[in-house]
Amino acid sequence: MPDKNSRLSIIIPARDEAENIIATLLPLQAMRRRGQEVILVDGESRDETAKHAESLADRVLVTTPGRARQMNAGANIARGETLWFLHADTHAPEDADRIVLDALSGRKTWGRFDIRLSGGHPLLTLVARMMNLRSRLTGIATGDQGIFMRRDTFDALGGFPELPLMEDIEISRRLKALAGFPVCLTTPLVTASRRWEENGIVRTILLMWVLRFAFALGVDPARLTKWYRGHCSNPAIN
Numbered sequence: 001m002p003d004k005n006s007r008l009s010i011i012i013p014a015r016d017e018a019e020n021i022i023a024t025l026l027p028l029q030a031m032r033r034r035g036q037e038v039i040l041v042d043g044e045s046r047d048e049t050a051k052h053a054e055s056l057a058d059r060v061l062v063t064t065p066g067r068a069r070q071m072n073a074g075a076n077i078a079r080g081e082t083l084w085f086l087h088a089d090t091h092a093p094e095d096a097d098r099i100v101l102d103a104l105s106g107r108k109t110w111g112r113f114d115i116r117l118s119g120g121h122p123l124l125t126l127v128a129r130m131m132n133l134r135s136r137l138t139g140i141a142t143g144d145q146g147i148f149m150r151r152d153t154f155d156a157l158g159g160f161p162e163l164p165l166m167e168d169i170e171i172s173r174r175l176k177a178l179a180g181f182p183v184c185l186t187t188p189l190v191t192a193s194r195r196w197e198e199n200g201i202v203r204t205i206l207l208m209w210v211l212r213f214a215f216a217l218g219v220d221p222a223r224l225t226k227w228y229r230g231h232c233s234n235p236a237i238n
Contacts, residue, residue: 008036008097009080013070014088015043018052020192024088025056031097032058037080040088041070049088067143068160068167075154084148089192090115092146096187100148103183110149110175111183112141119193123201132184139181143168144191153179164225166215 010028014021021040028038040057042050043065053060063073071085084100086092093099096113103111114132117124131142141147147168156178161170175182196204211224 006082006101007080008082008084008101009075009078010036010038010084010086010097011071011074011078012038012040012057012086012088013043013067013074014040014045014049014053015065015070016045016047016049017088018045018047018049020089021049021052022056024086024091025053027092027094027096029056030094034097036097037078039074039078041074043067043070066162066164068162071167072159072162075151075159078151081151082148083151083154084146085143086146086189087143087191089194090144090146091190093187093189096146096189099185099187103185104148104150108183109153109179110147111185112145112147113185114188115142115144115146116188116190117193117196118190119197121193121197121201124193124196127196127201127205128188135182136184139176140169140172141182142172144189146189147171147182149175163221165211165221166224169212169215 008031010031012024025038025040032038038057039059039061040050040053041061041063042053043063050060050062059077061073061077063070075083082101082104100111112135115128117128131145135141135145153175157171157174160167163170211227214224215221
C-alpha cells in the first residue's frame with residue numbers, strides 16, 4: 001500500500017447512473033489493488049447507483065444532489081494526498097493512477113486528462129479535439145477531463161465552489177490563479193457522448209458556447225442552469 005503522501009483518492013459524484021457505474025468502476029479495481037482509494041458520492045439517486053457501487057468502491061457516501069457539493073463531501077473523507085475527480089460516465093485506463101501521481105511528482109500541483117468521446121460520429125472527434133486544444137491554450141479544464149490536484153491545493157481554495165453549473169470552470173480559474181497552468185495529460189479518458197447525441201451535436205456545441213460566454217460575463221449560474229435544463233432532454237448535471 002502506498003504511503004499517505006503518494007496515495008490517490010478517486011472521487012466520483014453520481015446520480016441515477018446505475019446503468020453506467022459498474023463500467024466506470026471496473027477499471028479502477030486495479031488501482032484499488034495498488035492501494036488507491038475509490039469514493040463514490042451518490043446524490044440521492046432514484047435508482048440503484050449506490051447499491052451497484054458498494055462492492056467496487058472503498059466508500060459510498062450519500063449526500064443531497066449537486067456535483068460540487070458531492071465532490072467536496074468526498075474530498076472531506078478522502079485519505080489520499082492527491083485528489084482525482086472523475087465523472088460517473090467516464091472510463092479511465094487501468095494505469096491512470098500512476099500517470100496522475102507521476103504528473104504531480106514535480107512542481108505542478110494540478111492537472112487534467114485529454115478526453116475522447118465514446119460515440120463514432122466524426123463531429124464528436126472534432127468536439128473532443130477542440131476541447132483538449134482549448135484547455136491547453138486557456139489553462140481551463142472541464143469536469144469531463146478528470147481534474148486532479150494535491151490536497152493542500154484543494155484545501156487552499158476551500159474546495160469546489162458550490163455552484164449549480166460551471167463549478168469546473170470556476171475552480172479551474174482559481175487553480176490557474178493560485179498555481180498556474182495545469183499539467184495537460186495526453187492520455188485520454190473516454191467520456192459518454194450521450195449528451196451530444198441525445199440533444200444534437202451542433203445544438204449542444206452552440207449551447208455550451210453560449211453558457212460559457214454568459215458565465216464569463218457574470219450571469220448567475222442558477223439562471224444558466226435553468227437555460228441548460230430547458231434546452232437539454234438529458235442534462236449532464238446533478
